[in-house]
Amino acid sequence: MAKKAAETLSDRAYSDLEALIVTLKLAPGSAVSEAELSDRLGIGRTPIREALQRLARERLITILPRRGIIVSEINIRSQLRLLEVRREVERLVARSAARRATAEERARFLAMARSFEKSGRGNDEATFMRVDREYNELSVVAARNEFAAGAMTLMHSLSRRFWYIHYKQAADLPHAARLHADVARAIAKQDEKAAAAASDRLLDYIAQFTRATVSADA
Numbered sequence: 001m002a003k004k005a006a007e008t009l010s011d012r013a014y015s016d017l018e019a020l021i022v023t024l025k026l027a028p029g030s031a032v033s034e035a036e037l038s039d040r041l042g043i044g045r046t047p048i049r050e051a052l053q054r055l056a057r058e059r060l061i062t063i064l065p066r067r068g069i070i071v072s073e074i075n076i077r078s079q080l081r082l083l084e085v086r087r088e089v090e091r092l093v094a095r096s097a098a099r100r101a102t103a104e105e106r107a108r109f110l111a112m113a114r115s116f117e118k119s120g121r122g123n124d125e126a127t128f129m130r131v132d133r134e135y136n137e138l139s140v141v142a143a144r145n146e147f148a149a150g151a152m153t154l155m156h157s158l159s160r161r162f163w164y165i166h167y168k169q170a171a172d173l174p175h176a177a178r179l180h181a182d183v184a185r186a187i188a189k190q191d192e193k194a195a196a197a198a199s200d201r202l203l204d205y206i207a208q209f210t211r212a213t214v215s216a217d218a
Helices: 002-022 034-041 045-057 076-100 103-121 125-143 146-170 173-188 192-217
Strands: 061-064 068-071
Touching (some): 002 045, 002 146, 034 045, 076 125, 076 146, 076 173, 103 173, 125 146, 125 173, 173 192
Antiparallel strands (some): 061 068
């Protein structure tokens, strides 16, 4: 029971810290400490330490011996290299989810497609980001491939942070929402070919958006 409680606190610490980093409440390049984060979140230092190790694996932070913990900077070239890998893995995940999702999961994908479309029509970025996170989590579960899931987990948070930083300047939220809805709906219909094609169209747009941030920031 104690182990389960500790794991739950570690998961909570990770979720809270990931959200602070992705939404820039912990800014790129800023220095933090275990003690500071423990006080801020009201969680003990052991779960915080475990969460930080996980965030370091996902490259959201860098742990420097004897120097502290630094929130990772944003690098456009690294982001584009990440997208090269994400394209291949996300296509596999979409295709596998279309093949292996249960009836209950397919119903959830269909509901997500509708939520994506609604967020696009209303230009509702908060709902879009919430549904996007839910979609990412469900897709790796439905794909039932632990190796693809591990790879996607390493990329999702970095991608979400990049989007959060730049979407107001460079993104077409209604278009992005429709592209996400297309993937979710294809999975719900168990159409592997359509899911893979929709995933590629989505990654085409994300790569275009990523490159557009260079001119948007100029």
